[in-house]
Amino acid sequence: MPANRDDTDAHEPAHMHIAVDSAVAHAPTGQIKVRARDVNVFYGEKQALFDVSLDVAERAVTALIGPSGCGKSTFLRCINRMNDTIPGARVDGRIEIDDENVNDKALDPVVLRARVGMVFQKPNPFPKTIFENVAYGPRIHGLTSSKSELEGVVEASLRRAGLWDEVHERLHQSGSSLSGGQQQRLVIARAIAVSPEVILMDEPCSALDPIATAKIEELIDELRRQYCIVIVTHSMAQAARVSQKTAFFHMGRLVEAGPTDEMFTNPRDSRTQDYITGRFG
Template identity: 75%
Template sequence: MSAVAVAANDKAFETVRTPDPEPRPIKIKASDVSVFYGEKQALFDVSIDIPERAVTAFIGPSGCGKSTFLRCFNRMNDTIDICRVTGEMLVSDANIYDPRLDVVELRARVGMVFQKPNPFPKSIWDNIAYGPKIHGLAKTKAEFDVIVEESLQKAGLWNEVKDRLHEPGTGLSGGQQQRLCIARAVAVSPEVILMDEPCSALDPIATAKVEELIDELRENYTIVIVTHSMQQAARVSQRTAFFHLGILVEEGPTNVLFTSPKEKRTQDYITGRFG
């Protein structure tokens, strides 16, 4: 621990930042966020600005803390008893770690898509309608029908499933399930969508569809995506942040980070020398 403190004083964790050539308004602002699992520190003083209506990718080797950081954005880390988060995190200028904040509302505003497609073992219709139902966004069946269709349209799944809305969502293929999960997240009109390696369980064709979808969703939503694939980060994101051993090493516009990284560790990682 003391070594960590010393390192912090040395400003060894200072993130290398490259300004955005086309600056966008900031949606999420994290300052000095650290995460502890019990005694073990998993994330060290991460500060980053996530721009609005753009895709920000987190890359880095396994266990570098990128998923942990992502899960701070909608306080999913709350579900882990021993997990403790320090620092400040603002979504739309509101501190989400304010004790007065209702986590239920936060998660409606900050949706999440997980690594493994996890549709509820209910019908496709019920999967989409679940969020609006619990948040009271619709009342009549007609209103729900509209939301279901819109969400599935946005997720590019409508044409594939419109004839079997009442069949179980778990009966779809892996890629369709993941797009169903995206549609489910979109159904409550969130401001931010977090994606935790959304394509790691999918084949290349399904991956391409999801990536295409992410690119379309960017127009309306702020998207943060964690990915193991640097190619994916390069393809879908406007900004990329590189994590290593719990430290945010470098972040900047994707094209800059991939072509002329300032840090040697970033260079080594994106050229495949480690990780």
């Protein structure tokens, strides 16, 4: 299998892009949160992922890049077993979160997904109020015992998502009344309300305008002090701005993974080089 030269548990970029610089000091180095080994995914007869092995670091942002259909979203969806919801999908191999195999049939995906939050391409607030959207997870998992505690969780989550100041006066309006960027931050607040360990983001900014995108990226940078974040993105600029580690997928295979600044300045594989210089994809 080509190019899984992931020898970098430790490399934190010394300094790279403005957005990242300030946060570097907070990111602990070395700890691996998600460990994938020989992951193969099949959709019916078609194989979508081939022997992917990748380590994802704790308290850091890992970007998955690659051309459309390269399998990066498929890999993302393996981490919280969202592929289970697709009829005919089959996942082989080991994916461990803190040494616990996610793919274990005995593991209830419902429990797993409370630990692994996910943010989708299209903002998908539920047709409920802003408050109820954030309270959704705590309610179904019974995380709070009183109304005031629930309110506290909702406020904390909205604050952490940088949305509190904009919405605290209209918590009981519909979530869909917000703008696209606000909706996406609402969805992030909803995800962090259940205190997940890992947050998966599937092209979270592709439906947003540049200003909303900048806000989300700022938020991602903020969140990485606390969470392990994996983000799929089509924008290489975004990968460079928000991530510390980058993995490049091509045709269902992981071509190369490493510290973001190294990947972008000095890619080892010629396909990576071609992709990030815009020769294909």
